[in-house]
Amino acid sequence: MSIKELEITDQNVQSTYVQSQPDRLTGTAQQNKAVFDALPQLIIQRFNLLLEALAGEGAAGEIPVWPIEGVTAENVQQALEAIQQNLTAYINKIKAATGAAEVGVSAISGMQAQNVQKALEELRKAIDDSVSGIIPGGSITTDMLADDVISILDSKADKTQPLEQEISFKSGWSNAATSTYYKTQDGSCTVNCSVNGTGVPNENLIASLPAGFRPKKTVCRAAHVYGDSGRGIAEAQILENGDIIIYSAFAFNYVSFGATFLVQN
Template sequence: MTFDESKISAEKAAETGVQSQPDALTGSAEENKKVFDLLPLLIIERLNKLIESLQAANSAGQIGADAFTNVTGGTVQEQLQSIQKNLEDYRREVKANGAGDVGITPFDGVTANTVQAALEQLQANLVQYINTVKSEEGAGRVGITPFKGVTANTVQLALEEIRRQIDDVTAGIIPDYGVTTIKLALQAVTADRLAQDVLDMIEAAEPARSTNELDDYTMETGCFINAGAGWNTFRFRHAFDGVPVVTVTPKEFNGFCEIKNVTAEGFLYCLRQPSLQGGTVATATGYIGSDTGTSPGHSQITYVSGVTLPTFGTETTAEKVEMDYIAIEFGGDE
């Protein structure tokens, strides 16, 4: 049954209602009661039919509905079918290109807003990190936990620190000027080396000769690799008691090393190279005659009309230059 069949028309209501009967009822009491019950009974009958129609399988096709975004149809049934179709289409698209359609919230290291783009960005980040680790800068990017004798926090700095310690022993640099069997076994102490050390101590003691006393001094030497352009920090293996005198000599480098802010713990350094800065050349156009007469032939030429000479300056460099350094503290306790 359709919903329309459950309707009660005005004519049907008038026909069934009490107003359709004579003003004076002539029937029995029971017959007169039925007259008053005709319309309520009709309403009950049609209401029950309406409920049955609503409970029927096709009832959604008879209930009207307004269309809305991405959903078409003028009944609940049609709109449900439209939603089902949208869902099936979305499932099909997700299977074909799912990661590109699923959104995400960007997070640390990833600025993409879809799963597909995020995966591609993560892969690119991983490849970039692997290539960086494989490159000559890789050891400087891998962190370590400092351990006994090494204060560095990256593999690169730790290797440089260990190398300086090895150089101090194998090259005969003995900060405390003590001679042990280990140093002798490593040939870190020889007669020539000890003689040179004594001469160095005497030369360093000259400022105190007026008091007839030799000043003690502490020395640290070694080498390190330039960490980058601009000002960089270098720390001594062991802090001095006071501020030492420092010299830094780059190896095989067409430039110089500038140092500043020397403290008992270290100093700042910057590698610089000479460079010409600025300078301009201005040109103009002219004509040169190539014949004689009233209308001689001529040709166009470009010539220099003015020159501004460049100025001499320097620029910093990140080149991986190896540098030797010497730090001496005169009058120290060691």
């Protein structure tokens, strides 16, 4: 039975309504009760059949719809099919080579595009114009970089180790172990000194650093000394003229120290 056929008509009501029966019922008690239950039973029966029909296949084809923009349909089934067709067609347009031109965009400040394709084209042109205005040719060359920038890049690229040089000692002093000095790219000099000699309890000039490896101002470091009187601490000074001097409170025959400092310009 279709949904339309489940309608309760006036005729159905009149035939089951109690008022349609004689004023005096002459049937059995069961028959008389049935007279009063006829209309409610009809309503229950039709309602259950309606639920069954709505859940059945094809029910959507019997339910009418109001007009929908862009959809031609007389019932729910037709409306759903039309919407599905429209959606499939739209997806196919987007997947096509020109699909971006079919997708609209909201207004974007500084752009006139009304679809994704035009928006991307305008954005690409804006980037190209910007790059061309700042970087002629659209690429960077060494001629475009400032000299100081090139120098920085060159210095960062140069990772060679500094060259160690042996300290040349004054007469009476000699290496106890290899004593060296070297300068790094950042303009600092490192001195490592381990020397044998005859030290007096006073000022002892043991070596001189060459120009380019001398400190901006006198550098003072603690030094380790020992001799016949035992071990102790002395002061090592590297002067602005490069002289390396050991100041000790007692005589000694060995001294060692290390120092790192910024060199003169």
